[in-house]
Amino acid sequence: MAELVQQYLDQILADHVSNTDGALADYIPELARVDPDEFGLSLSLADGFIYESGDSSTEFTIQSISKPFTYALALECLGCDAVDARIGVEPSGEAFNEISVDETTNIPKNPMINAGAIAAVSLVPGATPQARFDRIHEFYSACAGRELSIDEGLYASEKATGSRNRAIAYMLQSFGVLDGDPDEILDVYVRQCSVKVTTTDLARMAATFARGGVEVTGRRIASAEVVQRTLSVMITCGMYDAAGDWVSAVGLPAKSGVGGGISAVLPGQLGIGVYSPRLDSKGNSVRGVEVCRALSVSLGLHFLSVTRESRSTIRNTYDASPGIRVYELHGDLLFTGAEQVLRTLDQDGGEFDVAILELSRIDDIDDAARRMLTGMRQSLTAAGKEGYLVDPDGALRAAPHADARVFRTLDEALSTASAHCADSAG
Incomplete structure (x- = not known):
């Protein structure tokens, strides 16, 4: 009878496939070349069972959905106090790529905007940039349950057009937030954004957080405390300056990416992965947001409605x-x-x-x-x-x-x- 759920997911996609609002991200040339009509959805239950619909096997770059996972890794490696000294946890109310820090502390306002994400990369231990990226890549792959690959074309494209992120990195260095070479840290950040995933990968990664940091085979890869902190920041900051509307209407800790993906978590129960590359003015997938809203309303997934x-x-x-x-x-x-x-x-x-x-x-x-x-x-x-x-x-x-x-x-x-x-x- 799993087909009852499958039919519902298929219907959800069918209900929203005609929505062609939004536009592809064009500030990174490679992102402007993807098929705008691709549309996929995956659910991963807490026991690892997967439902897939639409273009669930299509690979796309993880982009900013990488941010909560690198933040969790930094917390796991260094502890909350050390990370809190460099990255705040307050919603910014600004665009994700704003060149700014908190006016009082001079640190990034949260890890879900570019400034905070670049700072999080700098906190992941590694003797060399490659070693730092290898640790990040291994963590992502462990959450997804398979070794993820890199889109080298997107990496080169994003690196060549990343002047704004370069400005952010040097700003952070000037405030003492970055200890290492800003260009080396930024290179790792761009490479982590270029990791390729499918909606099923995103659903599995979210389900690892839903299980409190335990991947599907039972191996713990992050502590429950780290996951709780990460999910708390995701629910308040994960959807950029649309976070308030997201919390009230959808009510799931989530993170979007300008590649068109969204990964959402229902703690203790399931992970969701959605892909549709046309974006709204906030940088979130138009159809992805609508699908998550429909899932939450129809299936009763709002985190405040499932406490028992x-x-x-x-x-x-x-x-x-x-x-x-x-x-x-x-x-x-x-x-x-x-x-x-x-x-x-x-x-x-x-x-x-x-x-x-x-x-x-x-x-x-x-x-x-x-x-x-x-x-x-x-x-x-x-x-x-x-x-x-x-x-x-x-x-x-x-x-x-x-x-x-x-x-x-x-x-x-x-x-x-x-x-x-x-x-x-x-």
């Missing part, structure tokens, strides 16, 4: 009789909890003829979970199975799927299931 999601789970599973399996659910059932339930039914499909979901212990359920559960039967019948819902308290209310079979009591559902099994056997 960890309680959502399958409380108990048992076979009521041969061919009939009952799944007792409890807690708050939101998108990720419903997705987990449906994927469990997929995995168990060979072990039952009828699946019954018992919802009497559900505390709260959102619209996304309602749609997914009431669509369960349609997927099961297509596989030659049957699916029933037991909803004594009317949690599902008006089910949008006419095929849904909803019972008031478990006994009624079991009686119907037994009759179904008997008819099938006859």
Whole structure:
């Protein structure tokens, strides 16, 4: 039944594919040459399961989405106090490439603008520029779960047209923020922005943060404290001077890049990667922002609405009789909890003829979970199975799927299931 989620993601892209607002970034020549119509979306669940839609395998450069990962690496290597002495955590209210520092401290206002990101690169330990970049590249690759490559053409293009960033680097040196050679530090920064990713890479990198710094195989690559600090800055500063609108409308720690990507995190649950290269006036992907907004609203992903999601789970599973399996659910059932339930039914499909979901212990359920559960039967019948819902308290209310079979009591559902099994056997 993973196809229920897949169909939804495909529909999200279809709903926004006609939006051709915005323009390609043209201040870096290579970025102006990409296909403006490419459009991809990936979700990585906390357990590593991936959903992909559209141009999810298209590679593009990570650009400013690199910033939170280098910031996290600097925090991991040096600790918060040392990093805080060089980079602030306050929203700037300025363009991402503004040539400025905090008027009081003379340090960059946060690590999500270019000044702060260049300072973060300088804090990553390395005896040489290559060693510093190798450490950054290794960290990105570990978060993505594969070795990422570099777009050498974009690197050369961005380096040749990077006068504004060069001005920022020398300004930082004049204020004592950079200890090393500004040109060497800037070279590493440009190279990190030239790392190639797909939307699936971005979703996996975000999911590593969603798991508190643990990549999908279980290896810890950043501490929970570092991830918490990084996500806090992402939620307030990650979308530049559109951060306030993003927090209220989408509510996910996120970072955009002028290459057209967005990476967003729902802590404890999932990571999102989106790609569409036409940008708005803030430097954010037009369709990417709209897709994230639609996902957040439709699936209930705003971080302030999911504080009890960890309680959502399958409380108990048992076979009521041969061919009939009952799944007792409890807690708050939101998108990720419903997705987990449906994927469990997929995995168990060979072990039952009828699946019954018992919802009497559900505390709260959102619209996304309602749609997914009431669509369960349609997927099961297509596989030659049957699916029933037991909803004594009317949690599902008006089910949008006419095929849904909803019972008031478990006994009624079991009686119907037994009759179904008997008819099938006859």
